[in-house]
Amino acid sequence: MQTLQQLREGKYQGATSLKLSERLTEFPREIFELAATLEILDLSRNQLNSLPGDLGRLKRLKILFCSENLFTKLPEVLADLPSLDIVGFKSNLISEIPARALNPNIRWLILTNNRIEEIPAEIGNCHRMQKLMLAGNRLTSLPEELSRCRNLSLLRIAANRLTGLPVWLLDMPKLSWLAFSGNLFNIKPQAEAIGFISWDALQIDKQLGEGASGIISKAKMGDDEIAVKIFKGAVTSDGLPEDEMHAYIVAGAHPGLVQLRGQIAGHPEDKKGLVMELIPQRFFNLGITPSFESCTRDVFDKDLKISAGQALKIAGTIASLVAHLHSKGIMHADLYAHNTLIDDEGNTLFGDFGAACFYDRQDTRMAQALERLEVSAFGHLLDDLICLCTDPGHAALKRLRELSDICVDPEVAARPDFSWLDSEIALLS
CATH class of the missing domain: 1.10.510.10 (Transferase(Phosphotransferase) domain 1)
Incomplete structure (x- = not known):
């Protein structure tokens, strides 16, 4: 764990990476002492709402994460970072994106779970952009200028307020991963009914893994060992957990899918979940x-x-x-x-x-x-x-x-x- 106190004591001289999470309300000026070497700066999980006007002194900075803070607009000083490559401002309070804040060097931009209603046309100047994460905002449209980002490969626009999917998106030459569920134009087909399994019938053993949308655990149901996924219910970088659950059910049976046993009923916290076959350990x-x-x-x-x-x-x-x-x-x-x-x-x-x-x-x-x-x-x-x-x-x-x-x-x-x-x-x- 890196600390502000250790930074002040000069213990990180020559560091290329720094991560500080101490409920900071102001950008620590001591960070500039690392300007000659710093390439990755993670200030997530603090209480910051601005960055200093001379941030451009960090000439070597490639990656900046400021997720889970209190920013209400994307800082314009991002434009002053000549080496900037990846930017993350997930889960802030951002409702405004000044055109200048869109540094044209950015290759990967994460703005998931904010309050953004509009993306400036200047996004089209980000010709290096490969990955753009906009899920969980308030977008009603996308600027057609985004089509100029010919290197865009992954776009997440789920859980917004889009009234339609722009047709020009479908002609972008490198776009390969597009998520758009949870918008106003989305359809949700009827799923074949699958049975409900009472939470009380499950004996949870141990957690097998955790992703953005939920937690998977090993469990027993009678004499059978099974897997249980409990959904968290919050928007993820990809979309809404309820859409994930519905898609899995609609998908039905296929040899390449883990077989579903049923939906969970009666969870003590009223959470949704699925019961699945347990994947053999050899996989x-x-x-x-x-x-x-x-x-x-x-x-x-x-x-x-x-x-x-x-x-x-x-x-x-x-x-x-x-x-x-x-x-x-x-x-x-x-x-x-x-x-x-x-x-x-x-x-x-x-x-x-x-x-x-x-x-x-x-x-x-x-x-x-x-x-x-x-x-x-x-x-x-x-x-x-x-x-x-x-x-x-x-x-x-x-x-x-x-x-x-x-x-x-x-x-x-x-x-x-x-x-x-x-x-x-x-x-x-």
């Missing part, structure tokens, strides 16, 4: 969430290697599953290796519906465009699988490479759909 995550450097692309354990046969099996399962989802009007919106579980045989389970969105299959143009947008994400996943292979000369991998290239064609309409990809990969197995 592990294929990928690791993107790093600061990789931004929108997963990273991988340096020791992880797979065979061409495993790659084909994984790719085939995912293609089949996502074709199944789109047949039901569901865009997963988070198609990544880090949401993919595999075992040593290449058996595959896919999950995490936190960003999932529903769309109207009857609107043919919109439906085709959204599916082909997600096809781009699948193309990146194929690229990851190929790079992990121990036998790059395998004949089938040449075809997988061709499919990967087709999937990320900058002309969105030129990309195939998932049913075609499923059949093409099946021919290689």
